[in-house]
Amino acid sequence: MSSTTVEAGLPRGGRGPLEICVFCGAGRCNSPSIVAAARATGSLIGRRGHRLLYGGGGSGLMGEVAWAAAEHGASIRGVIPHFLYERERAIAAPAQELHLTDTLLKRKEHMLRSADVFLALPGGFGTLDEILEVISATYLGVHAKPMIIVNPDGVWDGFIALVETLAGLDLITSPTPVFHTADSPEEAMALAERLTLPVA
Numbered sequence: 331m332s333s334t335t336v337e338a339g340l341p342r343g344g345r346g347p348l349e350i351c352v353f354c355g356a357g358r359c360n361s362p363s364i365v366a367a368a369r370a371t372g373s374l375i376g377r378r379g380h381r382l383l384y385g386g387g388g389s390g391l392m393g394e395v396a397w398a399a400a401e402h403g404a405s406i407r408g409v410i411p412h413f414l415y416e417r418e419r420a421i422a423a424p425a426q427e428l429h430l431t432d433t434l435l436k437r438k439e440h441m442l443r444s445a446d447v448f449l450a451l452p453g454g455f456g457t458l459d460e461i462l463e464v465i466s467a468t469y470l471g472v473h474a475k476p477m478i479i480v481n482p483d484g485v486w487d488g489f490i491a492l493v494e495t496l497a498g499l500d501l502i503t504s505p506t507p508v509f510h511t512a513d514s515p516e517e518a519m520a521l522a523e524r525l526t527l528p529v530a
């Protein structure tokens with residue numbers, strides 16, 4: 331794990347509160363260390379004075395992030411398609427500004443438009459889809475918002491290795507990184523704040 335320390339409060343000379351979009355699994359995760367990473371991510375967003383943008387859910391890893399963010403004073407915006415409201419809001423989610431969309435695509439468009447930076451924790455197919463949407467848009471030059479893959483316990487090592495294999499075959503070519511990785515939420519937060527600093 332990284333030894334990066336992130337103190338409370340916003341960075342001096344920084345760009346103020348960030349709209350941090352977090353992608354992660356909607357389901358319950360059976361790994362205590364990954365659940366702890368989800369909670370640490372939410373708690374850091376609140377403690378650092380940033381805002382959480384996420385899928386609006388109240389349970390699973392998403393819920394862990396959101397509840398920890400709320401407990402640490404973050405303002406939260408959830409974006410959820412109508413048809414997932416019952417399933418993913420589960421019993422309840424923390425107080426938030428909730429946006430209902432017609433489709434999953436509109437949810438992603440909303441997130442891509444509104445976020446300053448994206449963090450991805452472990453998740454399933456939905457999380458993979460969201461990560462690839464952001465990365466492929468960066469690759470095509472549609473936007474330049476940082477995507478940081480938080481990699482607790484090396485969960486994403488296989489994905490990172492696959493991208494390296496494809497790049498080795500010249501099937502992925504990019505002069506600049508299309509995503510970043512961080513071993514811990516602390517490292518991811520420090521990176522998010524650094525990568526979003528205004529260019530001097």
Ligand SMILES: CC(C)=CCNc1ncnc2c1ncn2[C@@H]1O[C@H](COP(=O)(O)O)[C@@H](O)[C@H]1O
Pocket residue numbers: 354355356357385414418434435438453454455456457458459460
């Ligand atoms: C029809 C269509 C556009 C399919 C593309 N597939 C998806 N696109 C965007 N978000 C998704 C997709 N599949 C699942 N999700 C959402 O992604 C979130 C994480 O899902 P997961 O637990 O990682 O699995 C959940 O809110 C889930 O509803």
